Structure formats: C-alpha cells, structure tokens
Amino acid sequence: MKKILVLDGPNINLLGLREKNIYGKRDFASLCTYVKEEAAKLGLQVEIMQSNHEGEIVDAIQKAYGVYDGIVINPAALTHYSIAVLDALKAVSIPVIEVHLSNIYAREEFRHKSVTASACIGQICGFGFTGYALALRAMVEYEAE
C-alpha cells in the first residue's frame, strides 16, 4: 500500500472562511475528510499536514524522505516564492504532485508563476477539492522511471 503525505501551506486552514467565491464554502476539516475518503477508495495510506510556516513545510518534506512514496502538496502562497520549498522537494526526490484549489492562471499575474512546480511530476489546478482526489489517483498510476 502506497503511503502519501498531503501537505497544505499557509491559510489553507481558513477554508470556508477565506474568499469563499474562490475557495468555496467547505472548511479545512471537510477537505481532510474528503482526502481520507478518496485515499481509502484508492487503497492509499494518507497523512495530512497543514502549516502556516515555511520552515515547518520544509521540515515535513525532509522528514518524508524514506517514509512516504509520494507527496501531494498545495504550497499555497509559498508556491509563488519559496525556493526553500523547491529545494526541499528536489532534495528528497519523492514523486510530488502540486495541487491548487483555484485556477492560478486565471487570477492575478503574481499567481501565474509557480517556483515549486518544476520539482513536481505535474500540477493540477482549478478543480477545488477534486484536485486532491485527481492527484491521489495520479499517484496510484505513477511509476518512477
């Protein structure tokens, strides 16, 4: 059974409160329930972690080495500027899929650039919670070269 770490960055804990027109009405607890249910359907073991702190996200990525078979990450705002998260993802060389709830390419220009995506197998954005399920599905199929 593949073990997947689902990592959420700053302000994802405020789902249901923040910009509901963009991120929807469902809260972070609902996202966690959704992710666990989808993982169970796919036969994946999943751990979920959220932090508002860049260093904690970096620590979580480093600790994932040798423990998890894949990382599904929504780096949130860190997507757009964190070289530290990029370097951590590259260092552990675990398959990573980047997820965004919103379509970052249809929003402000500063959100069009992901500095973390180059360390990922691929990116899924614009599908809300469904993006996490799509990423988990892709993890099932993914075979390292």
Ligand code: DQA
């Ligand atoms: C986000 C998009 C980011 O631009 C933003 O900073 C977030 C959430 C998303 O899931 O759509 O916090 O990653």
